[in-house]
Amino acid sequence: MTKLVTVEESIKERNNALAEANRRRFDESKTFVVNVMASPGAGKTTLILRTIEALKPYFRIAGIDGDLATSLDADRMAATGIPAVQVNTGGTCHLDAVMVQSALEHLDLEATDLLIIENVGNLVCPASFPLGAHINFLIASVPEGDDKPYKYPKMYRGVQAIALNKIDLLPYFDFDMDYFRQGVEVLNPGLAFFPLSAKTGEGLVEFHYWLREQVRTFLEG
Amino acid sequence: MHELPYAQTILRVALEHAERAGATRIVALEIVVGELSTVVDDTIQYYWDIISEGTIAEGAELRFRRIPALLRCWDCGTQFRLDGEHLACPNCGSRKVAIIQGEEFNLESIEVE
Numbered sequence: 001m002t003k004l005v006t007v008e009e010s011i012k013e014r015n016n017a018l019a020e021a022n023r024r025r026f027d028e029s030k031t032f033v034v035n036v037m038a039s040p041g042a043g044k045t046t047l048i049l050r051t052i053e054a055l056k057p058y059f060r061i062a063g064i065d066g067d068l069a070t071s072l073d074a075d076r077m078a079a080t081g082i083p084a085v086q087v088n089t090g091g092t093c094h095l096d097a098v099m100v101q102s103a104l105e106h107l108d109l110e111a112t113d114l115l116i117i118e119n120v121g122n123l124v125c126p127a128s129f130p131l132g133a134h135i136n137f138l139i140a141s142v143p144e145g146d147d148k149p150y151k152y153p154k155m156y157r158g159v160q161a162i163a164l165n166k167i168d169l170l171p172y173f174d175f176d177m178d179y180f181r182q183g184v185e186v187l188n189p190g191l192a193f194f195p196l197s198a199k200t201g202e203g204l205v206e207f208h209y210w211l212r213e214q215v216r217t218f219l220e221g
Numbered sequence: 222m223h224e225l226p227y228a229q230t231i232l233r234v235a236l237e238h239a240e241r242a243g244a245t246r247i248v249a250l251e252i253v254v255g256e257l258s259t260v261v262d263d264t265i266q267y268y269w270d271i272i273s274e275g276t277i278a279e280g281a282e283l284r285f286r287r288i289p290a291l292l293r294c295w296d297c298g299t300q301f302r303l304d305g306e307h308l309a310c311p312n313c314g315s316r317k318v319a320i321i322q323g324e325e326f327n328l329e330s331i332e333v334e
Contacts, residue, residue, distance in 0.1 A: 005242045007328045
């Protein structure tokens with residue numbers, strides 16, 4: 001004799017509860033957290049390093065870097081003089097809330113105003129695993145092509161801001177900016193959008209000013 | 222890609238509810254999967270067979286119920302089903318649309334002994 005037990009629970013929300021616990025911790029310690037996502041080679045590390053340099057005079061910054069292997073990126077962050085923790089995910093293609101929780105043991109959140117989390121380079125899985133960040137930030141780049149919003153809708157829907165990196169390469173690629181923008185707008189209307197080049201520095205001022213204001217508003221709030 | 226952690230969560234939630242109901246065996250699970258949830262049934266099943274081994278859920282049947290994506294136009298209020306990659310409102314052509322159904326991934330119920 002079997003009986004039916006009603007459960008009605010969201011499996012994703014169970015996972016999300018762990019991210020919410022992280023968020024509470026960040027709010028308590030007054031740490032503004034940015035989860036940086038992008039495909040491999042979009043220029044995450046370069047843009048992050050330039051952002052650390054630009055915002056270091058204003059905030060106490062720390063970094064967490066997620067990669068399948070090596071501590072190359074955390075070392076690069078640490079070279080700017082900030083505390084940085086490397087998370088090696090082994091084979092896992094994304095950071096999750098528990099990995100971030102473990103990394104936090106190595107950081108002093110009370111002494112951190114801005115925590116930058118560099119996720120594993122991947123446009124699929126990180127979109128499904130919230131970390132508890134205040135801003136989910138996507139770095140797209142010109143060489144990836146203008147059709148990426150259409151191909152990775154979940155990623156483009158789940159972020160609060162997007163940078164389009166490597167705009168210095170626009171003359172060399174068939175990148176239709178209107179088509180790209182339209183794809184973003186359909187999925188995520190009114191999204192903050194920053195065309196820039198981490199290499200030449202074009203557009204960085206606008207992005208850094210925006211991020212600085214986000215952090216400042218959070219810290220004052 | 223992330224079906225293993227999802228399968229693990231399904232098992233954990235199912236075992237919690239079975240224990241609360243005083244069950245000795247889980248026979249079946251009903252799982253609702255929205256069209257946009259990016260969850261692959263077969264892969265969940267594959268991991269499920271491995272991780273449920275040795276638990277009271279071993280051998281339980283996973284019943285997946287697919288539900289379609291439903292969108293609503295912000296401008297004229299029309300509700301419509303997702304038609305391929307075409308996201309614009311079929312009534313007024315607006316591209317400002319909200320997803321109101323289709324991202325679900327829920328454990329609805331379990332059948333226990």
